[in-house]
Amino acid sequence: MAEAALDAHEHPETNTGMSNSKLALWVFLGSECLLFGGLISTYLLYRNETNGGPTASDVFEIPFTSVSSFVLLLSSLTMVLALSALRRGDETRNRIWLLTTAMLGAVFVGGQVYEFTAFLREGLGFTTSPFSSAFYTLTGFHGVHVSVGIVMLMSLVVVSLKGDLSKERAETVELIGLYWHFVDVVWIFIFTVVYLTV
Amino acid sequence: MLTTGFKLFFGLFVAATFGAVVLGYTSGGNHLGPVTFGYKGSVGFVFGYTVLMVAGFASGAVGLLLQAFRDGDAEAAAQLLGTDTAPVGQTPLGDSMWPLIGAVAAGTTVVGLVVHPAVMGVGLILGILTMFEWTMSAWADRATGDPQANRELRDSVMRPIELPALALGAVALMVASVSRVFLASSANGAVLAATILALVIIGIAVLFATKPKVSKNVATAVVLIVAFGVLVTGTIAAVVGERDFEHSSDESRESEEGTSDGSSTDSEGDGSHKTDAGAEGEASDE
Amino acid sequence: MAITEEATKELTKGDAVAATVEQPLGILTRPTSTKGWKSWLTTVDHKRIGILYGGAALLFFVLGGLEALAMRIQLATPNGTFLSAETYNQVFTMHGVTMIFLVAMPMAAAFANYLIPLQIGARDVAFPRLNALSFWIFLGGGLFLVSSQFIGGWWSNAPDCGWFCYQPNGGVIFSPSRGVDYYAIGLQITGIASLISAVNLIVTCLNMRTRGMSMFRMPVLTWMLLVTQFLLLFAIPVITVGLFLLMFARLFDAQFFNVAAGAEPLLWQHLFWIFGHPEVYILVLPAFGIVSEVIPTFSRKPIFGYSFMVFSGIAIGFMGWGVWAHHMFASGLGPISVAAFSLSTMFIAVPTGVKILNWLATMWGGKLTFNTPMLFAVAVVSMFTIGGLSGVTHAMAAVDTQQTDTYYIVAHFHYVVFGGIINGLFAGFYFWWPKVFGYKLNEKLGKTNFWLMIIGMNLTFGPMHILGLQGMSRRYYTYSGGYGFELWNMVVSIGAFTIALGVLTFIINIFYSKRKAAELPPVGPDPWDSRSLEWMISSPPPDHNFDEPIDVHGLDEFWHRKYGYDDDGKVIAFATAAEVAQTGDRTDVHLPSPSYWPIVVATGLPIIGYGLIYSLWLCVVGGLFVVTGLFGWAQEPADDPNAVHDDHDEPGDDGDDAQGASALEQSSTEEMSVDG
């Protein structure tokens, strides 16, 4: 019995050598590619179907969206810095960078709300045209992903403040970081395909 | 038989109520209004009247409570319960901020009655929240005999609700404020405001990251100031309102780069206030 | 964190503990019960979840079957009046949706949940709580869909656009009831369940295999289920996009399918069939896997061409993505698309043919035992071949254009779905029933069941080929006499009731055999003299599955522990199953603890669904359930540190979403740990 116990404790590693959660997250991200792919395709199909309403080049405000993109990119950097800090056992810096990431994310989402409102005022309603429906659905979906990410980050900050986010739990931060970078990658696609090629 | 606490609060009650009535009359109310809470007849300066009345009644209630519990005197309580000694109180889980928040909630609700339904809504939500949280804390305080266990029990039940609510609330406020600021600025102003905001955030973060020895109080203060600044600016921007958008097509709105843009770039460097000032200038510019 | 239970334990030990601790409100502590109906709500045991899946799917099967019978009563004679046109539309839609999404998929999930961990020698799936979550979400979504038949009037609010719900036919203008909303939201909910389950089982297969169990020593069933999970993983998001667009189009007037505004209704068809064709393989591959387990066992031979079996399964998985537009030949795709998809469709017959031939080769020269599971398995081989062949006929676009939307199509896919999938699932029921419930199903009733179903299905779906070629259109609620449809329609209806009788026999068999089982000797770990690891443990398996992790040295490990070869190469038995099998009496294994959170989270989703349809305020309530559930989940350790005395899990309470939750599930990887 004792041997079995020893055995069991000596072999906690998995077949792939990677933790279940991390593997699961990657599997999940693989599936998300098809989700965003479908939405991007819908947008591409409808990008010129403006039904007499405003077109993309009428409303898009590239300078502002560029700043938003930079902000999101920056947040990816702060996210890795947070993880790297926690891996060193530096809980304070981890917290600082997590909070910064969340704030930058909030600025991004705030920018999106601004953008949506501006487009709406300029006559691009959700139901105006296939183009507008597809645009709002795609970017809104991305925005929801970012918001979910922010909520997770804020929760991590609170957990960290209570002292429950130590070096041993760096993987939790890593997983949320992976999600965050994924959302960033999606934006890299959206920014180029949706905004820059108008 | 009247306890000291009661006397104090009863005095406050009388003073505040009297003050409210006087204020009600002198600021243009008619003869019945101020004594019927405006039910029969008008009250002059409604806001001031309301605040004083609420303060008065709150004091009165506290006074009665203190009288009933003999200022919290253990022997008196034992006498009241008919036992030899007062029951040993359980250690509460820690400092409770709910009485404070509850008071704010009550105040906000009443002010909201007068000012704007939205404000009242906020007050009501806060109030419901307080009742809920307070109840749960009170329950957890008595759940088992072990304060440590109680705390963990409370956390295990309440954290799944508190944590997302807190996070969501914070995100929503931040997003709302930021977007209001952008909306109030001109198109280029929004670009500038976003840039500056991001730079300030990352700047503060870098500052803290390079000096991790900064005392906790300073850090908390800075975070609070930033949060408060963002909120206030957002509110101001919301009040100022959105800039004029041209309906559909035609993009000739590049012309509105005011001087305020320049002024806000100058003031980069020391913290949120300046950004806010910049964004604010942007807002008022329109 | 159920700290109170720990404290009571301390007291019994007589330690000096400062405080007296009483049990606080029961529901707020972690559930511990392992018996009674409540334990089923909180269970995270993959075996129980498998049974739940199976039971729920069986109920939906009966429901979907009744819908089929209603249609056959209506169509038995010309000018039938049993159903109105509106009701008929709803009935055939619900029949299709129920059978595909609420029967075939969860039934496969039942086998996957129950058998994958057992076949790879694992203690449980990778994320036991996520497993429970996916079941409850599925059930919630299923009940949500079914509730459309009752809410707002008896059969007046169910989806009525056919199971593939072409646009703009499924839009508000042509389908003004709330039915399509139920369809769009309900399928998204069940889709979430499938997706979670897929992630979970993929990780299980990749990460939790026992020592020596390399990927190419996994039984064919596990392989097929794994391929299925990959297909789900990538196909579900596609239909989710489609359903999302549909939902927005219907609820919020989005212009995705509004032709007047310049939209392309074909977008829906593409999205649906990009999902829909892999879905066909999602449904059929588990049945193939089951057959690949049953046939070797009752042929007393190893599976012929194991690696061909596995690779053809993988090939089907890949090729399934390149053929979707053959469902759309009649929609004016353009000649190049039609030619390309026509070609790719013919190619996909190749790996399927490989499988058929391998099954035949396995049976060839084997010592065949034709008991009920084997009969069903052989039925799959033959009936699926018929369905496959009629499928190849409409790979030819010209022929397909003639056959589209006639009963020929209905005949074809029912030979695949009933002949291949349902027969396969029944083979699985009869085969693993003794393992799961500890008693065999009665052979005599089983054979009655088989013959009723096989004769019934051929009576039902065979004549449909003729009807289709005669020109009878599908989805017409009635037909006039004098077109030569009368005879075959009557035959079809008689066949449908024969099938129903067969299913009834099965249900009777369950209860009959259970009563009889008390008088019979226990079935033992290995009633069929089988080959894979699940037969190496007692029937039904103990909660912890395996007493000791099994060292695997090759394919069919269990069989090789029973049999070897003498010098002449002849098979000799050198051990009985009872000698080799584990006793399952170990009691000190650290198992994942039950949890309330999965069912809390799952409850939220249908509430959000109703909210989207009736009042957005309900969404807030539902969202509260979901968010609270997820955060509660995240702060609850995967296994209760107090359940067993060795407290080696750091109490985790982090707050985050599903990702964080899975981070905590991490500790359940180490569920194999045993306290010495």
Place this chain on the structure above:
Amino acid sequence: MTETATTVEAEVERHDEHDHPSDRSYVGVAAVLGLITAAEVLTYFFDVGPFLIPALMVMMTAKFFIVAAYFMHLKQDIPLFSGFFVGGIALASIVYITMLTTFEFWDSFDF
């Protein structure tokens, strides 16, 4: 820009599997990403003619790979993870691009 990229790469490669890149290298990676993004944005202000779409696609792909390799540390993790990611993206691209082309091109041919 290229200089930064190479130093970053060199720095990352010097670490073995268990060692994670330093904060400085992360900042370097971010700088590279920032520069590419800046280049992308510049295409909006300056006309680059027919090269616009190809150039944007190349830059987008480069950014994607940099984020995936360094920030999502696929470079250090097991290939299986990259497999899932690349597999998902490849499948999505093939399937959806095929779908989009059926709308645009495939019916314009005559036999």
